[in-house]
Amino acid sequence: MFDVFGSVKGLLKIDAVCIDNNVFRLHYKASVVILVAFSLLVTSRQYIGDPIDCIVDEIPPDVMDTYCWISATYTVPNRLTGRVGIDIVQPGVASHVDGKDEVKYHKYYQWVCFALFFQAMLFYVPRYLWKTWEGGRIKMLVLDLNAPIVETKCKNERKGILVDYFLTNLHMQNFYAFRFFICEVLNFVNVVGQIFFMDYFLGGEFSTYGTDVLSFTEMDPEQREDPMARVFPKVTKCTFHKYGPSGSVQKFDGLCVLPVNIVNEKIYVFLWFWFVILSILSGISLVYRLCVIMAPRFRLYLLRAKCRIAPQKQIEIISDNCEIGDWFILYQLGKNIDALIFKEVISDIYKKMEGKETV
Known part of the structure; x- marks a missing residue:
């Protein structure tokens, strides 16, 4: 099992720096x-054997x-119900008359x-675009x-670079943020x-497959139609044609067992x-994002939640001076920078916004 899925392990690595959110990661990772x-x-034949045996x-x-x-196999939809071994050989397996009985071919x-x-x-496409x-x-x-x-001198130098970049590019980050929002829409x-x-x-x-499977167990055993047998039949029919000794076309009906459909x-x-579930979570994420874009007060609450140890007055003044792109950059930094260091970054940004020099 580990030999088969070993190549998938690399997709599960955790990034040192987070540039998205949990719902986004459910799309491109999970x-x-x-x-x-x-x-x-x-x-993998070692787990299911031959995919088909006729x-x-x-x-x-x-x-x-x-x-x-x-060439594909087929079943007869009107013979899906009945007692196996008495009324029918297997669900959907029965003789039929060409042109009268409906036949469903399975090629998927x-x-x-x-x-x-x-x-x-x-x-992975939205993730690739965002990266x-x-x-x-x-x-x-x-x-x-x-x-x-972090060593104090090194920390102060890096904080200074970060704060200078943020203030130099103030009100110039909106396009950066909206590109991320576009990727969230693409996910949905x-x-x-x-x-x-x-x-x-x-x-x-497929649209009703899950609900059909859930409701299947509540039906009368003799009347219920197994949706899994309808969509993924384990036994089907196949017709082989060849020329006979006199040159006439001969037809041979065979039964085919599809072990692969047990997995499918x-x-x-x-x-x-x-x-x-992912559609619902992605829809909720878009509603959340719309609130972020439309409600500056909501952005303030989120920034306060991200840096609870910083003075609330400083966060409020910074938030009032930020557009959506500036807020997004700051919020992303808050997810990655150590909480104590992020508090100092907030303080340094506030002081420079107020025209004071950072000590």
């Missing part, structure tokens, strides 16, 4: 790790397996690993002031868009809940 791990899992007379098993994997399983990896890359736009600014401003113990658009993408990928079944059905149940 979601990327989950999707890449699932992509590796569905391609049974049919007169056709070599390897040929039938390869053909059915490439060929693309699951690629789709999951593609989704992981999409989750590019951010350009390491916060890391350069922190200047190792995130350590609790991406996760909602991926829900629609997976719904299309699974033939319109669990993966997509988890992803349904994960994406719904």
Whole structure:
């Protein structure tokens, strides 16, 4: 297991300097790790064996397996319910009449690993954009002031550089902040868009997949239709055509067992809940961000919460003189700099704003 997922460990490293927030990290860290791990899992034969095994007379098993994997298998939707072994062979497996009975073909399983990896890359795009736009600014401003113990002379020099930069660029940081806000919007658009993408990928079944699975256990055992068997059937049918001795086309119906769907059905149940929760959290984050942009008083409260040990009057005066970009830079610094040092930075900024020299 560790050999398979060892390559994912690098994505879990904690950055020394934080340039985003917890909801943002759920997108580019947690979601990327989950999707890449699932992509590796569905391609790992040591855990699921052969992805497909088909049974049919007169056709070599390897040929039938390869053909059915490439050409797709099918089920009969109106035979999903019934007693297995009495009314039906397996859910969705039954004889049908061409042109009369509905037949549902399943081709998605060929693309699951690629789709999951593609989704992981999409989750990383806002992070990549923000890192590019951010350009390491916060890391350069922190200047190792995130350590609790810093040599006094070195600390004063670095504080002076930070304070001078902040005051020199006062009212010039709005574009920097709004680029981060754009990335937050992209996170929300991406996760909602991926829900629609997976719904299309699974033939319109994903949007209600999680709720269908939850309600399945409350139904009558003989009448209920297993949504996992409908979306991810473990046994399907496959029809192989070849020429007979006289040149006529012969048709061979086979049963196919899909062990890979045992994994797929669990993966997509988890992803349904994960994406719904992430969408809700991202929506709440956007509401929070809108409050930050529209309400200067709210920004003041947040800055006070970030530096409780600093005099409240100093924070209030600094906040009154800051635009949204200046506040954002200061708030980001407060998340990374040691609390005592950040208190001194606030004091130095206040004194210079008041026209006093820092001792």
